[in-house]
Amino acid sequence: MISVPVISAESDVEQQLHDIAARVSAERIEQDIRTLVSFGTRHTLSETQSDTRGIGAARRWIKDEFERISADCGGCLEVYFQSDVIEGETRIPEATEVVSVIAVQKGHTDPDRYVVMSGDIDSRVSDVMNATADAPGANDNASGVAGTLEAARVLSQYQFHGSVVYAALAGEEQGLFGGKIMARKAKEDGWRVKAVLNNDMIGNIAGINGVVNNTTARLFSEGTRKTETPEEARMRRFTGGEVDSPSRNLARFIDRIADRYIPNLDTMMVYRLDRFGRGGHHRPFNDEGFPAIRIMETNEHYDRQHQDLRTENGTEYGDTLDGVNFEYAAKLTGLNAVSLASMAWAPAPPASVKIDGAVTPDTTLSWATANGNEKELVKGYRIYWRYTDQPQWQFSRYVGNVTEFTLENVVIDNYFFGVASVAENGLESPVVFPGAAGSFGD
Template sequence: MRKVALLVMLMVAIPVFSLSTPAHSGQDRIQAIIEAVDTDELYRYDRTIQDFGPHPTGSEACRAVASFIYDEFQSYGLEVSYEPWEAAGLSSRNVVATLPGETNFAVIISAHYDSVEVSPGADDDGSGVSCVLMAARILSQYRFRHTIRFVAFSGEEQGLYGSAHHARQAYLADEYILADLQLDGVGHAESSQGGSTIRLCAEGASTWITDVAQEVLDIYGQNIDLSIHRNRNFPGSDHQSFLNYGYEGVFFLEYEFNPYYHSAQDTIEHVNFSYLTKVCKLATATLATIADREVSIYLRLVEPERGALYLGSRKLMVLDSHRTMVLGQTLARAQIYTQEDISRVEFYFDGRLRGIAEGQPYEHTYTKLSLFNHVVTAVAHGRQSQDSNELTVAMYNLAPGNWLD
């Protein structure tokens, strides 16, 4: 009897489920996502956030903003959780919503929901949080190859504390994060140039994310009306926490400086919602594109670990930061996820090729005299593509294996 009932339920449930999954695929799907970005809804989000008044980390208003974000995420049918963190005498919670994918990879869109002491934070960063909510609302209606995480951090204004915790936990859990798209101050524009330009701050290994955003504009630009101003990386927002742990990320930032920044006048009246809508379209479409992209090679430097102190290849202790220090010779080891044959992995120290590994284990020991910071880079070469990862290590090796360079 129960079996029959279950079968009937399944027969009813399956068609309903497939009807509720949008039929769009590929380009149609991205187009539909762009069109779904809604200015009135962005206004409602940002208005709600600023109406809580100034909401610095630790305040009652900050907790109220967090629960507003939590409830919104939940109403879209996403898995939602609070992620508590403590740092520098502060304690607070990030709000994390997850849309599970089919692979072990994740893509993140993020913003910070705390404000400074005096400011209602409509632009900094109510604008970014509004975009994250909008992306969550729209993308929750679709399914993607990779997992998407929608994250609102706190503790940004005091020192990127919420995101530092999140990135560290992800790193310690061996998470494969493809990219973090951080939006912080994306609602201010006065001139026509300001209203049609977005800064994408990225450099080095993260510039491919800007390239994807540019591809989105090349195809759908007429529906977005925005151009990208490529900036070198500015470390002043939460994407930096991901970079610190060896992940890749970009920082979306308004083109014109906001004169109301960190003041009591950072209110909804000074947010340009047609500009915010454009930025939200670009960020959401870029996120969706990355979330469906196949990953050919994904390389991570796993030794030495970030945030640890080593004596040679032996880990002595875990440090309370992302920094890495090695006393003696440095063993660099790469771990690779790949869909291609790997022909070789190259190891560079301060940009100079020092070792090549043609098979497992992909590692190289650096034996030269070293003092202070050095940059270790590993590059995996497949047949069609390559991937690299970089790590800055404070190396102190006063008894080198070979004094000559």
Template sequence: MKYTATAILLFFFLPTFAQQTIHRDPLITGMMEQIAVANLENSVRKLVSFGTRHTLSDTLSKTTGIGAARTWLKSEFERYNKENGGKLQVTYDSFVQPADGRRVPEATVLKNVMAVLPGTDAADKRMLLVCGHYDSRVTDVMNNKSNAPGANDDASGVAGVLELARIMSKQAFAATIVFVAMVGEEQGLYGATNLAKRAKAEGWDVHLVLNNDMIGNTFGMETDLKNNNQVRIFSEGVPAGETKEQTAQRLSTGSENEGHARQAARYIKEIGERYVDQLEVKLIYRRDRFLRGGDHTPFSAQGFTAVRITEMNEDFNRQHQDLRTENGFKFGDLPEYVDFPYLQKITRLNLAVLANVGLAPQQPTAVKLVTSQLTNNTTINWAAPVGKAPAGYYVLWRETTSPHWEKKIFVKGTSATLPYSKDNFFFGLQAVDDKGHESLVSSPYLR
């Protein structure tokens, strides 16, 4: 077996009886251990205490409504900033949402709550965004008065974002990490839409968006399944903004599952299962669930890599429900139905992914799959990334029917020839540093 660059076989995803060696960075595991169930529960219960967090609810009260909720969220980010040496940039992302004749009857000022942890590498423009939405609702989406606790949907996601900001702002990362509590999700993804358009207009390099929406429930309505060891990652196949050239390339290579979101989902699965015990990451090849949407979709529409992280099972009696008891059954999205140790697991998943990407070199560029010759070998060429210099690269490959990468090798140079036919496998490339932090995967283009 011969390669055009120095290669070391790293691991195989073989049948379940094959031995696997897991390498974890102590820095990342140390951060993960700081994620506290008590903090997550306290944040969920605090958000529930505001009564309703409906997007159009009271903005003047200090104790109830969307205004009180966003004030508290901003104060929490500011507290972490003060405790951790002033590393966070805490702001409102404020905008006026025009009346839409549907769910926003009149022009309304809305505010996302943001905390930015700037990257330490001036040449690294990557921004990693993690979010949940802090607004809530009951059965009638226009009811802005009734109690809408929204404990799981989506105080759970916001609680995870807060805990991530608290812990990760103690550290330094090459890439910039953005922690966001989104507004207006239930009214029509308005907060995410505004931020995604702003990011596009201002030229942000939004490298990855992790949208955490309902990550605290483990019970499945009707099926009676209770599952605290699986989580779903929803990812789109064909990007919303695909160009004609990209369409032609996709059709010629059969690469419907090789888009940025699908590659990110595979990365989340690998890193999540590497670091979080008793958690299986399930790849769902859809943008989102039927009849529902999420805050990752506006970022996908702007051409950014975005996925949804959500619980494996859903209890629709706890979503978008008026608080009531019928035939002895209590309806409503209340804190007592949130599985906080499960929420801790999913928050740890987010941390492992954000930290591993944030510490890694940038992705290799100009990745080319050579197709100019009839050969059963595969040659891939690439260029080194700017910024933090990698220790080397991983060339990855898998069969075309496999949902995740099956093999990877480490190479030192910027070219590799493998004894595997390009007709029979998909290939990818990562940059990696001397501590094993891998970049996201770059798919090769044809040459």
């Protein structure tokens, strides 16, 4: 293992993050996708006893792969199955054990703070209840699982302040059950989850709209958080925050990571929980109040999603290997890996951020002192602000290691504001919008 628990200089961390992006291998991702496709189907209700076909064989292989990765880093990953029995649901009518594979790389300074990368194990064809037909699921979503495995290979060679979790989640097509199980368990166990990066279809570059593009990706993030109380909604009406949930500021953070560290990739922040009327495995984490977004390709090809393998009128249908661009999947995996490393090396986002300045020429922001071991990570704080119609933060000021600062002659009415924690090595947390609307939690 490369032992780098503390990076002392900004130039050092810049190089490390560029190295992380460069170490992601399209060849290893291709090999993993081919292996997952070889199981024939990974439908949640499919075969579990076979060693070569079905969801059981797939999840055992994923667990074995995580354990091999852990062996290469001296046992740095805690690898386990996470499951619950689901029954009486529209898409899981009979009692079925939904089993995900989790690998946890514990942080060395603040191990109870977590950032998560996930992909979905399961696949399907046209009939969501057909558990026997071949369902390769090459892009949807072997690409996301392969990316998660590859991120674990790369990042497990480093040590971080916070914990990094790699999750291969089950039951997505049948109702987001793997995510529901994991999110509920994380909340019960008191995990301080600061980010969930759900990767669902990261390998297709040729859209059904005729566009072929390997230089963009989409970041879907919810606006107003689902856990908002009526009183919090009343306050938001007067103070703002509709476009500054923690999930949305997580998306802004990753958008800036792409610009800085991932060559030839521009991310599109989509102000929506997911695609129009559709869902993904980040949603259960949002439902529990955790910051979570979906990372995916820009141009989808619907003939390759949820389709029986067939050819009709010269059109080929099905989610097969020839629809995956492995270099593109590697590019999006690199974005995930650098984003996870940046957050795990940086301090936690500031807590209890407040703002004041009505009917004055100045704006004052305040926040809580870092807790416990986080204190040694924090060099200071940076205040950000932007015009209210702008998607990305425009202006900033480093204010030192204080818990309150006044921006003189910056009128509160004209901007949105936020605060980020800054480490000695220059890395920053995502920006936190003041009040309950923007809180990343304590």
